[in-house]
Amino acid sequence: MLYRENGQFKTSYAADQQIFPITQDRLAIGLLLLVAFVVMPMAGSEYLFRAVLIPFLILALAALGLNILVGYCGQISLGTGAFMAVGAYAAYNFLVRIDGMPLIVAMLLGGLTATVVGVLFGIPSLRIKGLYLAVATLAAQFFTDWAFLRISWFTNNSTSGSVSVAGLNVFGLPIESPVAKYLFCLTVVCVFALAAKNLTRSATGRQWMAIRDMDVAAAVIGIRPVYAKLTAFAVSSFIVGVAGVLWAFVHLGAWEPAAFSIDRSFQLLFMVIIGGLGSIMGAFFGAAFIVVLPIILDQVPHWFGIPLSTATTSHLVHMIFGALIVFFLIAEPHGLAKLWSIGKQKMRLWPFPH
Amino acid sequence: MMNDMPQAVQEQTQGTGRRIGDVVLDLQNISLSFGGVKALTDISFNVREHEIRSIIGPNGAGKSSMLNVINGVYHPQEGRILFRGEERRRMEPHMAAEQGIARTFQNIALFKGMSVLDNIMTGRNLKMKSGLLANALYWGRAQKEEIEHRVKVEEIIDFLEIQDIRKTPVGALPYGLQKRVELGRALAAEPSLLLLDEPMAGMNVEEKQDMCRFILDVNDQFGTTIVLIEHDMGVVMDISDRVVVLDYGKKIGDGVPEEVRANEDVIRAYLGTSH
Structure with a gap:
């Protein structure tokens, strides 16, 4: 079936305002969800879940949160790792200090704590913009690095500074096997991706984008810059905080503050830029590019039976990966999501030029 | 069309169902300066309900500053502003929007990354009441509201x-x-x-005619009071009910188009004096 919207007439505004207005898109996304929820758990290997899919899903969620702030509201943040850490450590404390605390509730409370911290560090955005704001959010990064390393209360007075969680379960179902972990992450990511998409296509999202594109005109229309910027910080930090909980609890199991260092913040910012600013899809593309591509590149020499030492492969991967980033940014500065939508636009007419 | 006597403005507009009402906006002795630079000096004029009030003047006369004062972007150091009979205290732009004051900009200030539909939908921001959580669920009230406002926005799209x-x-x-x-x-x-603010700057004749038609229709159909800054004298003299003329931040003329056109100071400001 060709990718066409001929004959698909919209007779109501509700039909026109759907997330996927074109039938073929709806079929494709349904198929993708079917594969993700049903086929993968049956076919995937343990390595695939542990090393590829779970990190991809969690980092895509964090990138999604960051994209709301950077891509939709235009406020640069270098403190993403910090907000992930706040979510993870807050959820950890809720879990160990309160008896019988369910995982989901601890996760949401972790997200809410990250929200509070995010809004607090978002206050400078009311006065400063751009690179200066980036430097201000860097303060959040250094502050949390310090706090979780030095204030032992946060780590439940653990002597090594490392904390761990075990025996996770949701409604009595254990989250122990790779498949269970994968399905849990997938569900959380799907729920948040849908909520984020809804927010960005509603009045809230338009307020954010208005502030991003032209803040004076936005104020004249009646948008309060304070409210718009702080809600963006709040929603973004909440999602990033939840991603932090998943990263610590589900992916790592045991972790120390270095898991949420500045490197993580940069990695997520790159995902958002390469994937596409201001696009929900972009967060997934960016995460796939940064997480999955190096793993694939690593495997390529093996497929062709080229005898290369591990060290050489690792260097090559770095070089090719760097070159690809440069190439994609030159080819399409608006990211992979933009390339995707251009491709779809062309598909609608193919094979005719007009 | 505009050869009537000044007091004839009301009679003339009665024919179209449009009646000029009371003063809605009264600016009294407004002075605005940035550091040592005086942008506006002791300017007073008023705007009546349903009228088209033009502000003209050479470049740098303070026209845009005047609009920025009216919608709260700039705060004049001296003077009083009465909107609908109430004296206004220090206000922010979003408060002016809440009182029903909207504007366009001299340099287009659209939200570039958004579609036409989303830009116009954003204009209805103040009328949309759903909260963050409702919007995240996009269910029930939030979706209903989105569709209701879409209907209104489509009317505007049709109109334009x-x-x-x-x-x-x-x-x-x-x-x-x-x-x-x-x-x-x-x-x-x-x-x-x-x-x-200069809605017709940089347009060709056809586009100007279209824009004039839209402005007159807005004024006529919705009864919207309009304050217009424009450089095209033909347009200004043709569609305005009253005109105020600024030069170097001072008011040098005020009245119906014929009066302004005949005003010596205005002629001097626009054409220079002969020696």
Whole structure:
């Protein structure tokens, strides 16, 4: 079936305002969800879940949160790792200090704590913009690095500074096997991706984008810059905080503050830029590019039976990966999501030029 | 068309069902300066309900500053502003929007990354009440509200004849259409007072005619009071009810177009004096 919207007439505004207005898109996304929820758990290997899919899903969620702030509201943040850490450590404390605390509730409370911290560090955005704001959010990064390393209360007075969680379960179902972990992450990511998409296509999202594109005109229309910027910080930090909980609890199991260092913040910012600013899809593309591509590149020499030492492969991967980033940014500065939508636009007419 | 006597303005407009009412906006002795630079000096004028009030003057006369004072972007150091009989205290732009004052900008200030539809929908921001959580669920009230406002926005799109570009990102549109979309965004708020800053700058004759028609229709059909800054004298003299003339931040003329056209100071400011 060709990718066409001929004959698909919209007779109501509700039909026109759907997330996927074109039938073929709806079929494709349904198929993708079917594969993700049903086929993968049956076919995937343990390595695939542990090393590829779970990190991809969690980092895509964090990138999604960051994209709301950077891509939709235009406020640069270098403190993403910090907000992930706040979510993870807050959820950890809720879990160990309160008896019988369910995982989901601890996760949401972790997200809410990250929200509070995010809004607090978002206050400078009311006065400063751009690179200066980036430097201000860097303060959040250094502050949390310090706090979780030095204030032992946060780590439940653990002597090594490392904390761990075990025996996770949701409604009595254990989250122990790779498949269970994968399905849990997938569900959380799907729920948040849908909520984020809804927010960005509603009045809230338009307020954010208005502030991003032209803040004076936005104020004249009646948008309060304070409210718009702080809600963006709040929603973004909440999602990033939840991603932090998943990263610590589900992916790592045991972790120390270095898991949420500045490197993580940069990695997520790159995902958002390469994937596409201001696009929900972009967060997934960016995460796939940064997480999955190096793993694939690593495997390529093996497929062709080229005898290369591990060290050489690792260097090559770095070089090719760097070159690809440069190439994609030159080819399409608006990211992979933009390339995707251009491709779809062309598909609608193919094979005719007009 | 404008050869009547000054007091004939009211009679003339009665024919179209449009009646000029009481003073809605009264500016008294406004002075505004930035550091040592005086942008506006002791300016007083008023705007009556349902009228088209033009502000003209050479470049740098303070016209745009005047609009920025009216909608709260600038705060004058001296003078009083009465809007609907109430004296205004220090206010922010969003408060002016809440009182029903909308505007367009001299340099187009659209949201470039958004579609025409989203830009105009954003204009209805103040009328949309759903909260963050409701919007995240996009269910029930939030979706109902979105559709209700979409209906209103589609009416504006029809009115401005831009149906075919509703899904286009505004950054990709030609200049004349962007100006039209910006008018649409301002109209979406259903303002009682509309401030237009050079809506016809840089347009060709046809585009100017279209824009004039839209301005007159807005004034006529919705009864919106309009304050207009424009350089094209033909347009100003043709569509304005009253004109105020600024030069170097001072008011040098005020009245119906004929009076202003005959005013010695105005002629001097525009044409220079002969020696």
